[in-house]
Amino acid sequence: MAQRFSSRPSSEPDVLVRLEGVTKHFPVRTGRLLQRGSEVVHAVDDVTLDVLRGETVGLVGETGCGKSTLARCITRLVDLTSGTVLIDGEDISRLSRRRMRPYRRRMQMIFQDPYSSLNPRRRVGSIIGDPFTIHEPKTSSDQRKERVQHLMELVGLNPEHYNRFPAEFSGGQRQRIGVARALALQPELIVADEPVSALDVSVRAQVINLLADLQDEFHLTYVFITHDLSVVRHVSDRVAVMYLGQVVEVAERDDLYNRPRHPYTKALQSAIPVPDPDEANRRARTVLSGDVPSPIDPPSGCRFHPRCPKAQPRCAEELPLLEPRFGDSSGHAAACHFPLADGEELPEAPPPEIANIAFSGGPALRMHDNEKSAIRGDTP
Numbered sequence: 001m002a003q004r005f006s007s008r009p010s011s012e013p014d015v016l017v018r019l020e021g022v023t024k025h026f027p028v029r030t031g032r033l034l035q036r037g038s039e040v041v042h043a044v045d046d047v048t049l050d051v052l053r054g055e056t057v058g059l060v061g062e063t064g065c066g067k068s069t070l071a072r073c074i075t076r077l078v079d080l081t082s083g084t085v086l087i088d089g090e091d092i093s094r095l096s097r098r099r100m101r102p103y104r105r106r107m108q109m110i111f112q113d114p115y116s117s118l119n120p121r122r123r124v125g126s127i128i129g130d131p132f133t134i135h136e137p138k139t140s141s142d143q144r145k146e147r148v149q150h151l152m153e154l155v156g157l158n159p160e161h162y163n164r165f166p167a168e169f170s171g172g173q174r175q176r177i178g179v180a181r182a183l184a185l186q187p188e189l190i191v192a193d194e195p196v197s198a199l200d201v202s203v204r205a206q207v208i209n210l211l212a213d214l215q216d217e218f219h220l221t222y223v224f225i226t227h228d229l230s231v232v233r234h235v236s237d238r239v240a241v242m243y244l245g246q247v248v249e250v251a252e253r254d255d256l257y258n259r260p261r262h263p264y265t266k267a268l269q270s271a272i273p274v275p276d277p278d279e280a281n282r283r284a285r286t287v288l289s290g291d292v293p294s295p296i297d298p299p300s301g302c303r304f305h306p307r308c309p310k311a312q313p314r315c316a317e318e319l320p321l322l323e324p325r326f327g328d329s330s331g332h333a334a335a336c337h338f339p340l341a342d343g344e345e346l347p348e349a350p351p352p353e354i355a356n357i358a359f360s361g362g363p364a365l366r367m368h369d370n371e372k373s374a375i376r377g378d379t380p
Helices: 067-074 097-104 124-134 141-154 170-183 202-220 229-235 255-258 263-270 277-282 313-318 350-358 369-375
Strands: 015-030 040-053 056-060 083-089 107-109 191-195 221-225 240-244 246-252 333-335
Touching: 040 221, 056 067, 056 141, 056 229, 056 313, 067 097, 067 124, 067 221, 083 107, 097 107, 107 170, 124 141, 124 170, 141 170, 170 202, 191 313, 221 229, 229 255, 240 255, 240 313, 246 263, 333 369
Parallel strands: 056 221, 056 240, 107 191, 191 221
Antiparallel strands: 015 040, 015 083, 240 246, 246 333
């Protein structure tokens, strides 16, 4: 339990969502008779984070790092293993379904896949009108249709297509249907789980601009989840970087891109494509060795140390605190024992001392075969 940091300015801000030590583990069946049900997937581990009213917080990281699970913890689509989620200071972590209903109006979710998130057997008007049916049952059918058509027009859809099925729309139009459904009850918070990753580049820009316009018009707060740092840079006010269930760095957008402190953040930035071939050739590129370790048995100490080019023996033994480094402001924190200085580049491979310790058989490391290969720099 080391991640006790919340990127709060010196004066108390207008916090809409506060996460304190949020943890979510999923039990797994190993197939071994004596250990069946004894292991868990560490999907999210001890995440503490504030989301201020009216801002966009970008949540980035590799596939499988826990971004989507954290989104479902925020919206209480899954129950927490431990920790608390507060909305305007009210703890919703243990509320029953009935007591959660007033909070459902205040937070909605846009899902990643615009195809599977819409029921193909129902008409679009019925899908967008579901929130009114559930939360405002006294609304007449004529009023409901009028409000649904207004929402369709608001997100750039033709209101006359009210009776069409989802299969009659393109991918970008289907995502707009999901946005309209999320806006129906005028929520304060929208959690967007990779809302543009399944869309073409041109359509992606349209949806991103639509979300920005809606935020300005309705004063929305976004938690925007993606693995594309170029998208995050365009839409976010602050960015939190996740790795293997934990937040490893959080900062204001420009601060994070100009002065990354965590080696993992630096590696992610080096993967952002550059349109100029000459600039791309000049830019230093960091290629991490190996795969993300198993969340069933995460590495000891810093979870990034088996792949980190700056790893030292201390990294394998002690979990770093998420806190400001090098005199950074209170809003910029990194969980790293050996953070990057301004302008520092990453070495190409882990130093030999950490590799030697990794294979000495020490019980504190619990190294997996794929992690050992990662430190050696073996190619699969």
